[in-house]
Amino acid sequence: MAINGIVRPSSDVQKKQVLQPFNLTATGYNLNYLPEYIALRHGFFREQGLDVTVNIPTPWDGVLDALADGTAVMALGGIWVPSMYRDRVQQYTVFSQIANRCPLAVLKRGSSEGFKLTDMAKSTVLMKSGGGASVGLFFKMLLRENGIDARAVDYVQDLDGIMLGNLFQGGMGDYFITDNLSALAMVSRNPNVSIAMEMVTQGDIPWSVYYRETSTITPEILDVQKRFCIGLAKGIDWVLQHDAESFRDELAELFPTVPVDVAISVTNDFRRNKMWTSTSVDRQGFERWQQGLADAGLLKEPFAYETIVDNAPAAAAQLAAKAARQS
Template sequence: MPFLAVALFGAYGLAGVFGMVAVMYALADVTGIFRDAGLSVTSRACDPWTEVLHDLESGATDVALGGLWVPGMSAGSSRALTVIGQLNHTCPKVIVRREAHPDFALADLAGQVVLAPGAGGSGPYAVTAGLMREAGVDPDRVDFVRDLSTSMLVELFVAELGDAIVLDLVTAVELESAGHGHVVYRNLEHGGLMPNSVYYCRTDRVEELRDRLTRFVAGVATAMNRLPDTPAETIDGILRTRWPGKDLAVLRQAVAQMSAGRVWERPSRSTPPPATGGCACSPRTRCSPASPPTTSSPTTAS
């Protein structure tokens, strides 16, 4: 049976809070979708996350899951990477404040201290700052506390440091459940399309891996299509296994919000990755979620 090794950006590890986005991978694995496609898939979480790049370079892994910015910023460099599949359609980040704020707008953050975890990547800050710019708000008017881990900044937020914190959905639901804050802004509702989590591989290996990559992303696509009809006990089993230390009710709520927020929605048109490396995406175009790699010229989704 053909074999495919997948390396996960540390925070996307199937035990990590951001790994909720990778539930589709787990669903394809647990329900035998990969097996039925004649593919054996293994995965491991890399911490520090830069190990995914070392593993790709050495050939220890075939595919990496991580932020879109990695292949995007590597375009044109000696590290040629090709995006072969998109894992999410929208980005499940939220902003939490201590008090409920039904009429909250990003402009309300001006002059405030916002905690933006960044020990594993720049996403919480970069995404929030970008959305602020799109809303006509200057991010320089906000005092961001960055580059520390989520756990540390959550601890500090609970201890009254800062006015708001940018979080993944699981941690935000935990904070709300514990009475330590309220979600006042959801990227799923206001952030628009944001295909930030992607699978990518070395460009020079696309042809070698094409058959296996096609089976892999087709398997993830099948899991996305089957999610609405998947028995609740199957999803619960995945959640219990992958996140044994988390409250199942919190995990269920996060999955429900992500599903309702179109995280795993597949757009009707796709943007194939270029054969020369990098990614065909821009802020207004889409990677193809669970589409086979192609050497066609990139097209822009409308």
């Protein structure tokens, strides 16, 4: 098994299986995808007869090309893309989720003691955008939900995240929004910066989902998706059952550029705050995000859950897992 050329171990028994190729294309490599990486490393997909490989294209929207030319079985990314494209460019169906919360954090200079979201009105906020529009979409939705006019904030969001992070530390802007892992790593290096808010605490939302072109779905594809969901669910359960300190070495291997204590801290924070719950897309979280996308102008109006999501593979996987536990 490999992620962009990184070989993952498997048991001798698993190697003897006749495995079905399952090529996944993803918009990035992120800690909020951790249960998938655990499922790969621990052979949970191979148990379902799937030889899962992962490609991360540059730029990220190459995932849509991979679906179109058939080099990928499915894509992993934000649900805002299938929503925005629907009835305009291409129909995509979402069948599973991995991240149930937003993995971003708000950084500020100085102490974050007493911070309130309303403090951000009339400020300048730096936001990375290299991986798509999700960062700005979620933050502006959060402002609207809290009665803050998103137009009362100035944004710098068309630059690379590393560049923006350096500029923020050098004095540009009032706040910087980036992924939680990068935020905590910055704080560990820079005592003049603090985390004002971890957005994982800000309610359910289908942040990262799996999808493919609707017209290509067949009974055989649905069966493969079900088996993928079984393996992914085992990965989620495994992560939830193990304190991150107990798999320190794996985290160090998976995220070698991040201090391992930072990776452990973020993982346990995500475990506590429902980043990973189920392979099924939560209906209330979906409706919340749809309203946010509509308010942002990406949709004419929110889509109904069943228009975008087919929960059948995830539901079938849950039934299969329950039957296996009872047998």
